[in-house]
Amino acid sequence: MPTDSHRDISLKPRILIADDSRIVRATLIKRIEGMFEFREALDGEQAWEMLLIDPSIRVVISDLTMPKLDGYGLLKRIRSSKIGRIRNMPVVVVSGSDEQAERDRAKAAGATDLITKGMSTGQLLSRLDILSKLISTQNEFERGLEALVQHVDTDEHVALLSPEVWQEQAEGMRASAVRQNRNFVVLTACIGLKHVELDAYPALPPPTVINAIGQLLHRTVRQTDCVARTGEIEFTIATGSIHFDSARNFAERVCRAIAHANLIKDGQMALIASCGVVSISEYADDAAEIEGSLAQMRVKAKDRALLGLQNAITGVIGTQEELLLKQGGHLSEADINTIDPAQSGEVDLSIDLATLLRWIKEGKEDQVLAHIGKLSTELQPLVDLLLKQYKV
Structure with a gap:
């Protein structure tokens, strides 16, 4: 009989290290x-x-230059896999340089993150821990959806806010965000069915599926957020005091989990989950417009979600994705994953200092300068303390 300590050891997340250099592998293992x-x-x-035979692997660390199949070839196989756990696997690429061109190419190929060989052990462990927890959370989300849909009666009441109550609570959150110069985001998720041979969705999902998704969203969002079913295939979430990229990441995980859960038994049909995202920062240049923007944000979030759904896209549709689609461009799911919210016009009003310092290191001075004015009030007490300390 195994002891509790043995069970704990066996439950450690498993990392796959792919590198043709024995020294590099040994160094990573030691860390x-x-x-x-x-x-x-x-x-x-x-x-x-190994990925095919070992379902316990949570994250892949891969070199780009390897014999037989290089890192780019491995990424292509992973992202095009028909096996959900492999297709969604976080892949961390190891590089000897920190050049932006190589980072961009790796991201475009489907890399989740890129690390340099000189990264500190603390940073490496932190990133791997976050990625392993994210994939575990998504897997739990999918299993929860599958379990819920088996037990949800089509007439069962879903414990969500009514649109009217949602409007009242979201307006209070929006007003508070404006007063405190914090961020506020509206997310609208639309669910559809797509035939594998068609470009657009031809049908509505079964009511049991929609109800199950609503129940799981209700359990998943933070207590400080609010969620309502605002249409036959539509859910809307309001969230405040959150970085915009964090809201996008949450929406992305929800969309992926819904699409990849085993909710539709017909092998020719697949779920599409498209999420329109709107940040209050899109209206930040016009104070008067902010005051009346909640209704506009709801409409914009829904329009973006439906635009994604009509193009059979599972993922997040923000400013940049909307612009490309309306111009007649084509967006793959890989394209959506590579779009940087910081470059899409959706600026986060509550960006933190750690992010600003990272942007400085990455040479993104223009993005940092865009936030200096908004942070001055919060930084002033620190400046005053420093001046007092050194009696300047």
Whole structure:
């Protein structure tokens, strides 16, 4: 009989390290072995075989240059896999340089993150921990959806706010955000069915599926947020005091979990989950417009969600995605994953200092300058303290 300590060890997240250099593999293992289990692969082909046979792997760390199958080839196989747990696997690319061109190419190929070989152990462990928890959360979300849909009666009441109560609570959140110069985001998720051979969705999902999704959203959002079913295939969430990229990440995980859960038994049909996202920062240049923007935000979020749904896109539709689609461009799910919210016109009013420092290191001075004025009030007490300390 295994002891509790043995069970705890076996429950450590498992990392797959793919690199043809024995020294690099040994170095990475030494840095992570206290917190993670690991498997080693000498090339991309071996890594792919391990992913197929080992469902306990949570994150892949991969070199870009390997024999037989390089890192880009491995990424392509992972992102095009028909197996959900592999297709959604976080992949961290290891690079010897920190050049933006290589980072952009890796991201475009489907890399979740890119780290340099000189990254500190603390940073590496922190990133791997976050990624392993994210994939575990998404897997739990999918399993929860599958379990819920088996027990939800089509007539069962879903414990969500009415649109009227949602409007009242969201307006209070929006007003508070304006007063405190904080961010406020409206997310609208629309659910549809797509035939594998068609470009657009042809049908509505079964009521049991919609009800199950509503119940799980109600359990998933923070207590400080509010969610309502605002249409036959539509849910709307209001969230405040959250970074815009965090709201996008939440919406992305919800969309992926809904689409990849085993809720539709017809092998020719697939769920589409498209989420329109609108931030109050889109109206930040006009104080008068902010005061009356909640209704506009709801309409805009719904329009974006429906635009994504009509184009059979599972993922988040924000300012940049909306512009591309309305111009007749094509957006794949990989394209959506590579769009940087900080470059899309959706500026986060509550951006933190850690993010600003990271942007400075990445050479994004223009983005940092866009937030200096908004942070001056919060930083002033710190400046005053420093002046007092050194009696300047």
